[in-house]
Amino acid sequence: MSLATRSVCVTGLGVVSCLGIGVNRFWDRVERGESGIVEGLGAVQLDGPQLGSETEGRAFEFSMLAAKEALTQAGLSRLDPDDGFILATTTGQIDIWATEFVEFLRQKSSQEDLEVVFRHQSLGALLDTIASHIGQPSKTALISSACSAATQALALGSMWIRQGKVKRCLVGGVEVLSSLTVEGFKSLQLLSSEPARPFDSSRKGINLSEGAGFLVLEASDVVKQKSLAIISGSGLTTDAFHMTGPHPEGEGCFQAMAQAVRSSHLSPNEISWVHAHGTGSDLNDLSEGRAIARFFDGATLPPVTSTKYNHGHALGASGTLEAVLCVEALRRQTVLKSGGLEHQDPRIPLVVARESAPRAIRHILKNTLGFGGINAALVFSQPAEALS
Amino acid sequence: MKMVVVAAAVSHDEDVKSYVTQAAFRKASRKMTLCFDAMKKAVSSLADIFTPERLAAAGLILNSGFGEIEATGGFLKGLAENGVARPIFFQNSLHNSTTGFLAIQYGIQGPVFTVNHRTRGGDEVLDISETLLADSLCEFCFAVTVETVPPEFSGPTGVDREGAAVLALCSEATAAKYGLKVLITPDDVLKESAHHPRIELPLTGLKSLFRYDLITRLADRLT
Numbered sequence: 001m002s003l004a005t006r007s008v009c010v011t012g013l014g015v016v017s018c019l020g021i022g023v024n025r026f027w028d029r030v031e032r033g034e035s036g037i038v039e040g041l042g043a044v045q046l047d048g049p050q051l052g053s054e055t056e057g058r059a060f061e062f063s064m065l066a067a068k069e070a071l072t073q074a075g076l077s078r079l080d081p082d083d084g085f086i087l088a089t090t091t092g093q094i095d096i097w098a099t100e101f102v103e104f105l106r107q108k109s110s111q112e113d114l115e116v117v118f119r120h121q122s123l124g125a126l127l128d129t130i131a132s133h134i135g136q137p138s139k140t141a142l143i144s145s146a147c148s149a150a151t152q153a154l155a156l157g158s159m160w161i162r163q164g165k166v167k168r169c170l171v172g173g174v175e176v177l178s179s180l181t182v183e184g185f186k187s188l189q190l191l192s193s194e195p196a197r198p199f200d201s202s203r204k205g206i207n208l209s210e211g212a213g214f215l216v217l218e219a220s221d222v223v224k225q226k227s228l229a230i231i232s233g234s235g236l237t238t239d240a241f242h243m244t245g246p247h248p249e250g251e252g253c254f255q256a257m258a259q260a261v262r263s264s265h266l267s268p269n270e271i272s273w274v275h276a277h278g279t280g281s282d283l284n285d286l287s288e289g290r291a292i293a294r295f296f297d298g299a300t301l302p303p304v305t306s307t308k309y310n311h312g313h314a315l316g317a318s319g320t321l322e323a324v325l326c327v328e329a330l331r332r333q334t335v336l337k338s339g340g341l342e343h344q345d346p347r348i349p350l351v352v353a354r355e356s357a358p359r360a361i362r363h364i365l366k367n368t369l370g371f372g373g374i375n376a377a378l379v380f381s382q383p384a385e386a387l388s
Numbered sequence: 389m390k391m392v393v394v395a396a397a398v399s400h401d402e403d404v405k406s407y408v409t410q411a412a413f414r415k416a417s418r419k420m421t422l423c424f425d426a427m428k429k430a431v432s433s434l435a436d437i438f439t440p441e442r443l444a445a446a447g448l449i450l451n452s453g454f455g456e457i458e459a460t461g462g463f464l465k466g467l468a469e470n471g472v473a474r475p476i477f478f479q480n481s482l483h484n485s486t487t488g489f490l491a492i493q494y495g496i497q498g499p500v501f502t503v504n505h506r507t508r509g510g511d512e513v514l515d516i517s518e519t520l521l522a523d524s525l526c527e528f529c530f531a532v533t534v535e536t537v538p539p540e541f542s543g544p545t546g547v548d549r550e551g552a553a554v555l556a557l558c559s560e561a562t563a564a565k566y567g568l569k570v571l572i573t574p575d576d577v578l579k580e581s582a583h584h585p586r587i588e589l590p591l592t593g594l595k596s597l598f599r600y601d602l603i604t605r606l607a608d609r610l611t
Contacts, residue, residue: 105465106468124509128506142504144455145500145501156501156516160519183467187478188478237499240494240496240497371482372485372489373488374484374500
């Protein structure tokens with residue numbers, strides 16, 4: 001098979017989220033419309049370290065659990081030297097070193113103690129630790145592009161495979177709740193104390209959450225197990241507009257969707273479902289909603305869903321957590337409802353999915369927007385579609 | 389696709405002192421200012437090529453071993469000592485805040501990535517740049533490395549120099565199309581990488597990224 005005809009297959013999925021551990025549990029609870037948000041946050045419930053790694057912390061635990069589930073489903077036990085591994089996160093293992101740093105500031109901890117835990121500060125340290133437990137991937141990247149990081153990572157992994165740089169690539173996103181993000185988003189007045197209500201006229205903000213989503217991507221010529229889905233296109237753009245706010249008309253988001261659908265050799269009419277970023281913040285939903293409506297102007301508007309009500313916003317991990325839902329939706333031929341929606345914001349002219357229901361899904365458009373104006377979009381397709 | 393370097397620049401502390409008084413940089417971190425200055429030098433060295441339209445279509449990939457540690461430290465310090473979470477520190481603590489700032493300043497609307505992988509970051513930035521150029525997602529891509537570390541972290545990080553380095557990259561075909569002088573070839577990049585093995589510090593597993601980072605070494609040599 002030539003590189004030109006090589007498809008990027010998704011062959012394994014793994015999840016740790018505030019809705020539980022494992023892909024099936026994650027899907028079932030989202031499909032039932034349950035929310036894992038408690039007092040405004042989506043915390044993962046782990047009964048102590050699962051892997052006997054007290055010194056590595058929660059981000060490592062989440063990552064290893066999700067990575068193992070994904071690799072097992074793909075029929076792999078470890079990554080080979082000619083495989084790739086991309087990790088996306090915004091804060092990595094901040095829960096380990098930030099506490100020690102604060103103690104150091106309060107003169108309750110020594111410089112030596114700080115230096116011992118400080119090896120966890122660089123985000124790449126987490127990637128290196130995970131990599132050492134899952135094989136010897138020679139090609140790696142640590143992406144920290146805020147909320148778009150994991151979607152960017154999936155796009156990059158897809159390009160590596162299509163360009164023949166690797167045959168398979170494990171792509172993961174991971175995030176832990178920390179005082180930096182919780183207090184930081186609070187300072188920006190973006191947090192909601194109740195489960196988020198994306199696209200609702202009474203939406204009050206976002207729910208920070210934690211977790212990990214991992215996907216195994218493989219070139220179509222090396223797939224051993226059944227391909228669950230194809231990543232058939234990607235779009236990567238930047239607003240260049242504001243440090244924390246999206247472009248009011250969603251210009252960059254629109255361009256990312258256009259790029260993703262164009263690179264899939266599809267038209268907007270062929271998109272069956274849009275899985276939106278839909279954080280539940282006033283500006284994000286308005287900007288993204290306008291961009292989606294404009295993108296499908298003149299085409300059949302597909303149903304649009306945000307699942308942030310269910311699992312919250314896991315920042316750097318949100319792209320892969322939601323990608324798992326997209327792949328499962330293709331496999332199960334089911335559209336998920338957009339939780340928390342009562343009265344749709346009249347300024348957002350979308351067909352928001354109000355119930356989870358069976359539906360013929362051929363291609364899904366997945367959106368992500370992030371601080372810094374970073375936009376990323378992916379198209380997930382049924383395997384038969386892309387292969388034929 | 390062969391990726392080549394067509395412009396390079398570095399910026400150090402003494403280059404950015406004048407920025408402190410400028411309103412546009414009032415809320416900018418030192419990383420942002422250093423990168424802005426290095427980018428300015430690289431862009432102005434090919435001013436007729438880097439028109440606003442071409443900059444809008446360009447890519448930007450930034451590496452920093454320790455990310456926005458300065459703002460993160462400031463945020464945590466304020467929270468611990470005064471119970472005050474300052475929004476500007478939080479905003480700047482996100483590791484992609486410098487790329488967001490640069491994208492706004494230079495009107496870059498193409499693919500923008502942020503990478504934080506200790507000693508591997510520079511190599512990863514060059515690889516991502518090559519990947520994006522090969523996929524025709526951008527015609528030009530700016531590869532940036534920056535490091536600034538406040539005094540309280542200089543021990544743990546092992547960073548003893550600060551600054552920013554920028555390489556402007558494109559395909560060999562693009563350089564020929566615009567008649568651009570190629571400053572360094574892909575083979576030279578590989579040789580540079582092979583001749584500088586990474587050496588880790590024994591205590592922390594970290595080392596001075598700015599001194600050894602591949603982008604910085606290349607930019608240092610070319611400027």
